[in-house]
Amino acid sequence: MADHQRNAPRPDFLDKPTLTGERVLLRPVTVDDVPALLPMFRDAGTSRLTGSHDGGETDEARIRGWYDTRRDQDDRLDLAVVERATGQVVGEAVLNEWDPSNESCGFRICLVPGTRGRGLGTEATRLIVGHGFERLGLHRVSLEVYAVNPRARRVYEKAGFVAEGVLRDALLWEGERVDATVMSILAPERFRHRGRPESAGHPRI
Known part of the structure; x- marks a missing residue:
């Protein structure tokens, strides 16, 4: 094992922070948020x-049981997305599948349905990903997005994620096979553009 791996601090996923932006606030998700999240x-x-x-x-009951355990997870971070203007829980943002x-x-x-298109997801993405790099010491954060979800892909691009490759026919949905794009953002990239690659002079096509 390399020295930097032996000496790297363990990310503190047991610390469930509150992260505040202009439009949204991210805070630890709780079982009390389930009614707001059920439509999702x-x-x-x-x-x-x-x-x-x-x-x-x-x-x-099963959903409530799941959310009632989120505060005790030491290998993932589940945060509720709260719209600051209304105080309403509008979704969740998660760092998971930790590979130390x-x-x-x-x-x-x-x-949740009806809350998209207002910039809430973009800001929430920037907040939690920034926390992953700045406070948890991560080097890489990755995701997969299906070809049927171009709006989500645009959100990820605006936050600095870069497409790496395509998983062909990764999803079979009602008889249709759908590709998935693997995307990631690396710590040096995030520290360079702060989650805003377009304003940093790196326009995305």
């Missing part, structure tokens, strides 16, 4: 965009 689980359109074959989840040996983790975000 039960929306057919959301299930298609995220490739969730178990979409349409209606077992509120490679100082990397995965990222996902999902907003």
